[in-house]
Amino acid sequence: xxxxxxxxxxxxxxxxxxxxxxxxxxxxxxxxxxxxxxxxxxxxxxxxxxxxxxxxxxxxxxxxxxxxxxxxxxxxxxxxxxxxxxxxxxxxxxxxxxxxxxxxxxxxxxxxxxxxxxxxxxxxxxxxxxxxxxxxxxxxxxxxxxxxxxxxx
Amino acid sequence: xxxxxxxxxxxxxxxxxxxxxxxxxxxxxxxxxxxxxxxxxxxxxxxxxxxxxxxxxxxxxxxxxxxxxxxxxxxxxxxxxxxxxxxxxxxxxxxxxxxxxxxxxxxxxxxxxxxxxxxxxxxxxxxxxxxxxxxxxxxxxxxxxxxxxxxxxxxxxxxxxxxxxxxxxxxxxxxxxxxxxxxxxxxxxxxxxxxxxxxxxxxxxxxxxxxxxxxxxxxxxxxxxxxxxxxxxxxxxxxxxxxxxxxxxxxxxxxxxxxxxxxxxxxxxxxxxxxxxxxxxxxxxxxxxxxxxxxxxxxxxxxxxxxxxxxxxxxxxxxxxxxxxxxxxxxxxxxxxxxxxxxxxxxxxxxxxxxxxxxxxxxxxxxxxxxxxxxxxxxxxxxxxxxxxxxxxxxxxxxxxxxxxxxxxxxxxxxxxxxxxxxxxxxxxxxxxxxxxxxxxxxxxxxxxxxxxxxxxxxxxxxxxxxxxxxxxxxxxxxxxxxxxxxxxxxxxxxxxxxxxxxxxxxxxxxxxxxxxxxxxxxxxxxxxxxxxxxxxxxxxxxxxxxxxxxxxxxxxxxxxxxxxxxxxxxxxxxxxxxxxxxxxxxxxxxxxxxxxxxxxxxxxxxxxxxxxxxxxxxxxxxxxxxxxxxxxxxxxxxxxxxxxxxxxxxxxxxxxxxxxxxxxxxxxxxxxxxxxxxxxxxxxxxxxxxxxxxxxxxxxxxxxxxxxxxxxxxxxxxx
Numbered sequence: 001x002x003x004x005x006x007x008x009x010x011x012x013x014x015x016x017x018x019x020x021x022x023x024x025x026x027x028x029x030x031x032x033x034x035x036x037x038x039x040x041x042x043x044x045x046x047x048x049x050x051x052x053x054x055x056x057x058x059x060x061x062x063x064x065x066x067x068x069x070x071x072x073x074x075x076x077x078x079x080x081x082x083x084x085x086x087x088x089x090x091x092x093x094x095x096x097x098x099x100x101x102x103x104x105x106x107x108x109x110x111x112x113x114x115x116x117x118x119x120x121x122x123x124x125x126x127x128x129x130x131x132x133x134x135x136x137x138x139x140x141x142x143x144x145x146x147x148x149x150x151x152x153x
Numbered sequence: 154x155x156x157x158x159x160x161x162x163x164x165x166x167x168x169x170x171x172x173x174x175x176x177x178x179x180x181x182x183x184x185x186x187x188x189x190x191x192x193x194x195x196x197x198x199x200x201x202x203x204x205x206x207x208x209x210x211x212x213x214x215x216x217x218x219x220x221x222x223x224x225x226x227x228x229x230x231x232x233x234x235x236x237x238x239x240x241x242x243x244x245x246x247x248x249x250x251x252x253x254x255x256x257x258x259x260x261x262x263x264x265x266x267x268x269x270x271x272x273x274x275x276x277x278x279x280x281x282x283x284x285x286x287x288x289x290x291x292x293x294x295x296x297x298x299x300x301x302x303x304x305x306x307x308x309x310x311x312x313x314x315x316x317x318x319x320x321x322x323x324x325x326x327x328x329x330x331x332x333x334x335x336x337x338x339x340x341x342x343x344x345x346x347x348x349x350x351x352x353x354x355x356x357x358x359x360x361x362x363x364x365x366x367x368x369x370x371x372x373x374x375x376x377x378x379x380x381x382x383x384x385x386x387x388x389x390x391x392x393x394x395x396x397x398x399x400x401x402x403x404x405x406x407x408x409x410x411x412x413x414x415x416x417x418x419x420x421x422x423x424x425x426x427x428x429x430x431x432x433x434x435x436x437x438x439x440x441x442x443x444x445x446x447x448x449x450x451x452x453x454x455x456x457x458x459x460x461x462x463x464x465x466x467x468x469x470x471x472x473x474x475x476x477x478x479x480x481x482x483x484x485x486x487x488x489x490x491x492x493x494x495x496x497x498x499x500x501x502x503x504x505x506x507x508x509x510x511x512x513x514x515x516x517x518x519x520x521x522x523x524x525x526x527x528x529x530x531x532x533x534x535x536x537x538x539x540x541x542x543x544x545x546x547x548x549x550x551x552x553x554x555x556x557x558x559x560x561x562x563x564x565x566x567x568x569x570x571x572x573x574x575x576x577x578x579x580x581x582x583x584x585x586x587x588x589x590x591x592x593x594x595x596x597x598x599x600x601x602x603x604x605x606x607x608x609x610x611x612x613x614x615x616x617x618x619x620x621x622x623x624x625x626x627x628x629x630x631x632x633x634x635x636x637x638x639x640x641x642x643x644x645x646x647x648x649x650x651x652x653x654x655x656x657x658x659x660x661x662x663x664x665x666x667x668x669x670x671x672x673x674x675x676x677x678x679x680x681x682x683x684x685x686x687x688x689x690x691x692x693x694x695x696x697x698x699x700x701x702x703x704x705x706x707x708x709x710x711x712x713x714x715x716x717x718x719x720x721x722x723x724x725x726x727x728x729x730x731x732x733x734x735x736x737x738x739x740x741x742x743x744x745x746x747x748x749x750x751x752x753x754x755x756x757x758x759x760x761x762x763x764x765x766x767x768x769x770x771x772x773x774x775x776x777x778x779x780x781x782x783x784x785x786x787x788x789x790x791x792x793x794x795x796x797x798x799x800x801x802x803x804x805x806x807x808x809x810x811x812x813x814x815x816x817x818x819x820x821x822x823x824x825x826x827x828x829x830x831x832x833x834x835x836x837x838x839x840x841x842x843x844x845x846x847x848x849x850x851x852x853x854x855x856x857x858x859x860x861x862x863x864x865x866x867x868x869x870x871x872x873x
Binding site: 015016018019020023026027028030031032033034035036037038039040042043045072073074082085086089090091092093094095096097098101119120121123124125126127128129130131132133134135136137 | 220221222223224353354356357358359360361362363364365366367369370372378403404421422423424493494495496497542543544545546547577578579774778781782783784785786789807808809813814815816817819821822
């Protein structure tokens, strides 16, 4: 049995210890907002926060995530990034967006007022085939402005 | 408009006329559609297949086109809501089940593709809304004992001229008993309150909180996750296999042979993965193991030098070409391309005593349902297909052979338990269906003044529809429409013109890929035309303008894009601009790309200006998004996209060797929409074709190197 702390809740899961965290989150915890895209850590669809930092859950064995604070898209509520994603109408097919949002949340935590270059460097690991990149840049600036004006409203 | 659209529109109108009583009877089938629309809720007002109103006044639209990012789950409801006069804040959307009532009028089957969703529903959906509105008004008027003409509908309420009003929710029971009006008056465009406005997408909230359900997210108790070991070579077969080691992996439940390979069913993805890794299979690779991309390109080049089947002939190209004083010849080739949707392919099937349920993100509902029924020995109506959101489609999820659904059907037939068959990214990349490899030979002849007198375009590439259910509709006199679209209908005024085609038959599975034939032909035609312009010393924009004198919509977008991009204005040193214009799916697009190329040959795209004339439109923000999307899709292919074969094996496997554009390479994209009263055109695909030629033409302007082969290779642009 492996103990995971996801979105503030403790879970006991009975899985092979080498199972990628991605599949445990999706199949055991039924948190399917975290997506599979490549299995190689190169597309960013599976991005979650571990101790507040964006990580590729397809590259992390579940045994290595034990006891760490894990946040998935379902655990990000009322965040300026989500509001900005709506107001700037980022989503198209939507598959990559939870991963994009997790990376953006992590970026803003580190750099509350990122430049375009900061955005590019933090977000280049998140692929989008629909081509929402321009709106992602805009939305991150929008979210930063919301935070700058006194946090989520 | 291309031929297929003309044909589709024509047959669409004929069908409507034939059913007598017009659109209402033919498309609404009131009795039966009531049952479909009302199925999931009791006691509702469901006057036709496309909407129902609940007692709480909430309106649910039942949408028959698949949502793959292109925004149909918002734009199509807007078309209905415009006439229904409902409260937009209370609308919900459901994907339609499979039923003839939900057929795409252009296909005669339920499916999404060919950028058809908006124009095919431009009449039917507003009529669905208006019919319901009239019945709600009639119900209110009857209750008030007033003439319906003294009432109007607004924001989910029927309002009498005296000022009294009732919400739709309170009227549903009475409205359901009202006669269905035979003919309804539709608004004039100047009366629109919703259509033409940049409304927010209805699916966005679910897509940013993780609750939007895609095929891969579907779950049932005791469901097994299944991975398929696909043959390493297309058309390969299993000779023999040993399953012992696979079965020894904890969680692996079944290992079975299916027509497309060996299936490993397990309690979860990871166990299935490990089980598949442990399989020992001996393959009969079949005849296609001999395929190597470089040799194929050479073979295609030989074919291109011989006459093909004629797709179009104007004037006397032979004679004219012989007589012209100046000539230009060039050969182009573009590779196989994968769709590489972010959500890999998958299909979930749950068997029932009396049939089965399929959950999948498909663009081809009728075909997929029927394929599953055939395999499972069921009647089509015993198979319920539920369309989930699609994590990208780009044509891949409209497979004429229903490959992912058929595979799942074969698996469930053996295992008889709920299964979810999943393609890994590597399977998705290697197991097929690609945009064909193309080779083109072009010759142009012009007079002393530089006027284009003759044009000869020979196209070589596999037909994507031959051997499929679409062959009858799309292959005429040996010409697959999808092979020549965008080349045969070249818009430029050239008196002597020949377009011919070779369609080699090979075992590489090919399929439509966003913008289909246009994806390749626009690149070739618009690049070669640029070559011609430069060779006669003319400005590529002016050269096109003159040749498009009697093509106002082409010229309109060309001039708009050029003006907005500042065509002709100075650029920083090392930068270049390229322009291209093309019509596809009833829409007209021009792109101007601005690039620079570093000494190592790396292309940087700084800015792309897009002008689009898609006729009347529903949601300008959707159009803008689709144009941004087309730029990224087109750049990904032109800069990186390439599937190659070595001994019949696909050499690429994942995003590291099949790269796509990343955010740090994203240019500034500006979209300018032409206000138009023309018939609505498509928007999902037309934003792709002109991206590659605008880019390649810009690279030429920046470096003097002409790109005739995609993807663009840095070594060809490297200085020194």
